[in-house]
Amino acid sequence: MNIASSYNGVPYIAGGTTKKGMDCSGLVTTCFKEIGIQLPRSSSAMSAKGEEISLSNIQKGDLLFFNIARLKGGINHVGLVINVTKDNIEFIHSTTSKGVISNSLKEPYWDKAFVKAKRVLN
Known part of the structure; x- marks a missing residue:
């Protein structure tokens, strides 16, 4: 989570993997x-x-996958869970409009686009 947060504010660049853009x-x-x-x-x-995994079992470090309607082809967006409370899941991701930011899965846009959650860390 600390590594991901260090990229907060980095602009969006398609294919990017550095602090210049990602x-x-x-x-x-x-x-x-x-x-x-x-x-x-x-x-x-x-x-x-x-x-x-189900959202009821979500933990920091899990991945959230989305199908953003304006993009084509099923799963087309991913975010990293950075905070979980009883009634909220916060994730960090890179958006075309604002670059690397955090959002809540409770926000209607993200809730509607959500497809599944996966755990890749043990």
């Missing part, structure tokens, strides 16, 4: 790579890894 899967793969875990580069391929 996309959603670039953020996640970069953070996991820094702790020695290799993940596929695309959010769609990444969604096939790990163990699917």
Whole structure:
């Protein structure tokens, strides 16, 4: 979570994986790579890894996968869970409009686009 938070405010660049700019899967793969875990580069391929979990079992470090309607082709966005409370799940991700930011899964846009959660950390 600390690694991901260090990228807060980094602008969006498609295919980016550095502080100059990154996309959603670039953020996640970069953070996991820094702790020695290799993940596929695309959010769609990444969604096939790990163990699917229910939101009631979500923990920091889990991944949330989304299908954003204006983009084509099923799972097309990923976020990293950074905080869990009784009534909220906060995740960090990279958006085309604001770069790396945190959002709540309770927000209607993200709740509607949510597909599944996966755990890749033991």
